[in-house]
Amino acid sequence: MGKDIKQIAIYGKGGIGKSTTSSNISAALAKLGCRVMQVGCDPKSDSTNTLRDGKYIPTVLDTLRAKGKVRADEIVFEGFNGVYCVEAGGPAPGVGCAGRGIITAVEQLKILKVFEDLNIDIVLYDVLGDVVCGGFAVPIREGIAKHVFTVTSSDFMAIYAANNLFAGIQKYSASGGALLGGVIANSISAPYSKSIVDDFAARTGTRVIEYVPRSMTVTQAELQGKTVVESAPDSDQAKVYLRLAQNIANHNQSQAPSPLPVAELHEWAAGWASELLKMESGEVREAAHGI
Amino acid sequence: MLSSIESPRWTCALGGALAAAAALPRTIPVMHSGPGCAANFAWTQNGAAGLQVAGRCAGLSFPATNMQEGEIVFGGAERLHEQLRHTLQIMDGDLYFVLTGCIPEVIGDDVESVVSGYAAAGKPVIMASTAGFKGNSYFGYEQVLKAVFQKIVRPGSAAKRNLVNIWGIPPMMDVFWRGNLRGVEELLGLLGFRVNTFFGGQASLPSIANAAAARLNIVLSDVYGVEAAELFRDIHGVDFITSPLPLGAAASDRFLRRIGRRLEVPAKKIETIIQRENKRRYDYLEPIIDVYNDMEAQRYAIVIGDANYACALADFLAEDMGWLPELTVITDVLADDIKAGLLRQREGRSLIPAQKIIFRSGSREILEAAADDWTPSNGRYSKRSQPVFVLGSSLDRNLAQTLGAGHLSVSFPVSNRAVLNRGYTGYGGGLLLMEDVISAFILAR
The missing domain is CATH 3.40.50.12380 (Nitrogenase MoFe cofactor biosynthesis protein NifE, C-terminal)
Known part of the structure; x- marks a missing residue:
C-alpha cells in the first residue's frame, strides 16, 4: 500500500443516525478536498442513499451472488462531490448469515484493491451498531479500520450499544485492532443530554468529538434524498458536519476505551434517572448539567 | 472437566448420523453441510470401521449440498431444494434422509420447513438435526433413530x-x-x-x-x-x-x-x-482346549472400548475364556449416573474377577493409566499381571507395544483389520472372537 489510507468505522445503535452522520461526514470531507469512500456495512444497504439522491446501488454481495465474481466498477458508484459509495449488502432478513456477508464484502474490496486504484484518502465504514457477532466486528479487527467513532444519543439503549462496542474494541485492541477515536453525540436537544453523553465518555475513558443537534434541516434533507451538506450547505447544521469532518480528518490518536461492566452501567443510568427526576420536580441543579 | 481429548474414538454427530442413515434400507442420505465433512467420515470414520469406506450410497458417493460462501451468507435453503429436487429425480431410493452439519445450523437454515414441503407433497423425505457441535457420533446415531421413530x-x-x-x-x-x-x-x-x-x-x-x-x-x-x-x-x-x-x-x-x-x-x-x-x-x-493348556494361553488383559464394548469384552474374556481382565477402560464421556449404572451391572457376578474399571477418553490418558499398572514384560511371570493382552482399538497398539503385550482391535477405531460380515454377538460370535483373540497372540509368538 503506497499511501496511508485513513480507514474509519462509524458504529452506533440502529436508528440512532449513523448513516445520516456518516453520509454528511463523507460529503463534508469531499468538500474539504478529500477523496472519500463510504462503505455501508448493513444488510439494509441504505447507508449511501443520501449521497446518491436517495437511490439504492447494487450491493457487493448481490453482485457476487449473481455473477460469482465482481469487478470494481460493478460495486463502486460515485455520489455527491465524487464520494465513492459501496454497499456490502446481505441476505434477506431472517436468512443466512449477515455477519459472514460483511466479511465477504470487505474481503472483496481488499482483493480488488479499490482503495489503491481510486487513490482514496479516507474510507468510512458505516456499520450496523450492535456488534451481534464476529462478522460485524470485522472492520474493527484485522487492522482494517484504524479509528472507530461511535454515534450515540443520550438514550440509555444507545449508550448501552456504545458500551458494548467499546467492549469489542477493547477486546481486539491488544491484537492490532482498531482503537476508539471518540463519541459523536447525536440528536442533542435537551440540555441535560449533553451532560449525560459527556459523563459516559468521561467514565469510559474517551471524549466527545462533536455534538450534533437535533434539527429539522436534517429531516428535510433526508426527505429530498440528500445530505445536509448538499441540500443546505450554508445551514448551521452543515457547519456542524463540516467541523466534525475536519476533526476526523485531523484525528490521529485513538485509544482503547474502558467499557463499564453491565451492572455498573445500569447503576450509572439509575443515577442519571434520579437526577432527571429531581430536575423535573423543580429541584434546580448545578450548571454542569446544562441548566 | 476435560480440556481436550487426544485421538478421540468417535467423530461428530453428522458422522454417526450419516453412518446410520446410510445403513437404513434403501435410504439415500442427503448431507446439507460444507465440503469437508464427507471426506472426514469416509476415511476417518468408515475407514476406521474395518475399512468399510464405501457403500451403495455412502462414503464419498452420495448427495450433498457442499455449502459454499454464497450459501452461508444468503442461506442454504435454496441449495438444499436444488439438491433434493435432483436427488429425487436421479437417485433410486425409498427414503431420502437430510442430515444437517454445523454450517446450516449456525446460520439458522430452516431445513425443517424445506423438508416438510417435500413430505407434504408425498415425497419420502425426512431430516435429522446433526450439527457436529451438538455432540459426537453416538448422538448423531440417536438423532437418526429419533427421526425414524417419529416419521417412519x-x-x-x-x-x-x-x-x-x-x-x-x-x-x-x-x-x-x-x-x-x-x-x-x-x-x-x-x-x-x-x-x-x-x-x-x-x-x-x-x-x-x-x-x-x-x-x-x-x-x-x-x-x-x-x-x-x-x-x-x-x-x-x-x-x-x-x-x-x-x-x-x-x-x-x-x-x-x-x-x-x-x-x-x-x-x-x-x-x-x-x-x-x-x-x-x-x-x-x-x-483347541489342549492347545490352550499347553501354550499357557491364559492372559491378563487390559480392555479398552466404548460403553457397549468395554465391559462386554471384559466379561467375555473372564467368563468364556477364563482370562483375567484386570483393567477395563470405558472411553465415552458419560454422565455420572450413567457411569454408576454401568458399574452396577457387574455386581454379583461370581465368574468375573476383581478388576479396575476406569473412564478415560484421551488416548494418551489411557496409555498413561494402563502403563502405570504394568511394566514391560521380559516374557516371564515376573510381575503380578504378566503376560498381558490388550483388547481395544487400533489406537491402543502403542500401549500393547509399550507393555510387550498381544493386541487385537475390536472397539472403534479398527483400522488394521478388514471387517465384512464378522460379528461377536451370540454363541457363534463368541467362537469367532475367541478365534481372533487366540490367533492374535499366536501370530505374535
Whole structure:
C-alpha cells in the first residue's frame, strides 16, 4: 500500500443516525478536498442513499451472488462531490448469515484493491451498531479500520450499544485492532443530554468529538434524498458536519476505551434517572448539567 | 472437566448420523453441510470401521449440498431444494434422509420447513438435526433413530406377539455392527421371535414402518439409543429393556434368560436352548482346549472400548475364556449416573474377577493409566499381571507395544483389520472372537 489510507468505522445503535452522520461526514470531507469512500456495512444497504439522491446501488454481495465474481466498477458508484459509495449488502432478513456477508464484502474490496486504484484518502465504514457477532466486528479487527467513532444519543439503549462496542474494541485492541477515536453525540436537544453523553465518555475513558443537534434541516434533507451538506450547505447544521469532518480528518490518536461492566452501567443510568427526576420536580441543579 | 481429548474414538454427530442413515434400507442420505465433512467420515470414520469406506450410497458417493460462501451468507435453503429436487429425480431410493452439519445450523437454515414441503407433497423425505457441535457420533446415531421413530414408524399398528425391535448398535461406531445385529437377531430367533433390526441387509422399510407392532424394544446398550427408546415408548406405547451387548456364550445365556423371562417364554424352553447351544459350542472348542493348556494361553488383559464394548469384552474374556481382565477402560464421556449404572451391572457376578474399571477418553490418558499398572514384560511371570493382552482399538497398539503385550482391535477405531460380515454377538460370535483373540497372540509368538 503506497499511501496511508485513513480507514474509519462509524458504529452506533440502529436508528440512532449513523448513516445520516456518516453520509454528511463523507460529503463534508469531499468538500474539504478529500477523496472519500463510504462503505455501508448493513444488510439494509441504505447507508449511501443520501449521497446518491436517495437511490439504492447494487450491493457487493448481490453482485457476487449473481455473477460469482465482481469487478470494481460493478460495486463502486460515485455520489455527491465524487464520494465513492459501496454497499456490502446481505441476505434477506431472517436468512443466512449477515455477519459472514460483511466479511465477504470487505474481503472483496481488499482483493480488488479499490482503495489503491481510486487513490482514496479516507474510507468510512458505516456499520450496523450492535456488534451481534464476529462478522460485524470485522472492520474493527484485522487492522482494517484504524479509528472507530461511535454515534450515540443520550438514550440509555444507545449508550448501552456504545458500551458494548467499546467492549469489542477493547477486546481486539491488544491484537492490532482498531482503537476508539471518540463519541459523536447525536440528536442533542435537551440540555441535560449533553451532560449525560459527556459523563459516559468521561467514565469510559474517551471524549466527545462533536455534538450534533437535533434539527429539522436534517429531516428535510433526508426527505429530498440528500445530505445536509448538499441540500443546505450554508445551514448551521452543515457547519456542524463540516467541523466534525475536519476533526476526523485531523484525528490521529485513538485509544482503547474502558467499557463499564453491565451492572455498573445500569447503576450509572439509575443515577442519571434520579437526577432527571429531581430536575423535573423543580429541584434546580448545578450548571454542569446544562441548566 | 476435560480440556481436550487426544485421538478421540468417535467423530461428530453428522458422522454417526450419516453412518446410520446410510445403513437404513434403501435410504439415500442427503448431507446439507460444507465440503469437508464427507471426506472426514469416509476415511476417518468408515475407514476406521474395518475399512468399510464405501457403500451403495455412502462414503464419498452420495448427495450433498457442499455449502459454499454464497450459501452461508444468503442461506442454504435454496441449495438444499436444488439438491433434493435432483436427488429425487436421479437417485433410486425409498427414503431420502437430510442430515444437517454445523454450517446450516449456525446460520439458522430452516431445513425443517424445506423438508416438510417435500413430505407434504408425498415425497419420502425426512431430516435429522446433526450439527457436529451438538455432540459426537453416538448422538448423531440417536438423532437418526429419533427421526425414524417419529416419521417412519407408523403409529397404531396391531400388536404382534412374536415381533421385537432391537437397536443400540451404532453402525460404524460398532465396527462389527452388521454381524452383531445378525447375531442378536439369531439369539432372539431361538426364542421364537422375529426381529426388526432397522439397519443392515436384513432390514426393510416396510418392516420399520411396522415397528410399533412390536411387543418389546430391546436396546443393546445402556447408553446409546436409550433416549430414542423413551421417545418410542411415548409415541408408540411400546416398552423397552436395555441389555449389555451379548458377546459370547455366558452373555448370551444371560441375554436369553432375561429377555425370555420378560417375554414370557417358558423357562424350560429357554434352558433347553441354552444347553443345546452350549453343547454345540463345546464341540467346536474341544479341539483347541489342549492347545490352550499347553501354550499357557491364559492372559491378563487390559480392555479398552466404548460403553457397549468395554465391559462386554471384559466379561467375555473372564467368563468364556477364563482370562483375567484386570483393567477395563470405558472411553465415552458419560454422565455420572450413567457411569454408576454401568458399574452396577457387574455386581454379583461370581465368574468375573476383581478388576479396575476406569473412564478415560484421551488416548494418551489411557496409555498413561494402563502403563502405570504394568511394566514391560521380559516374557516371564515376573510381575503380578504378566503376560498381558490388550483388547481395544487400533489406537491402543502403542500401549500393547509399550507393555510387550498381544493386541487385537475390536472397539472403534479398527483400522488394521478388514471387517465384512464378522460379528461377536451370540454363541457363534463368541467362537469367532475367541478365534481372533487366540490367533492374535499366536501370530505374535
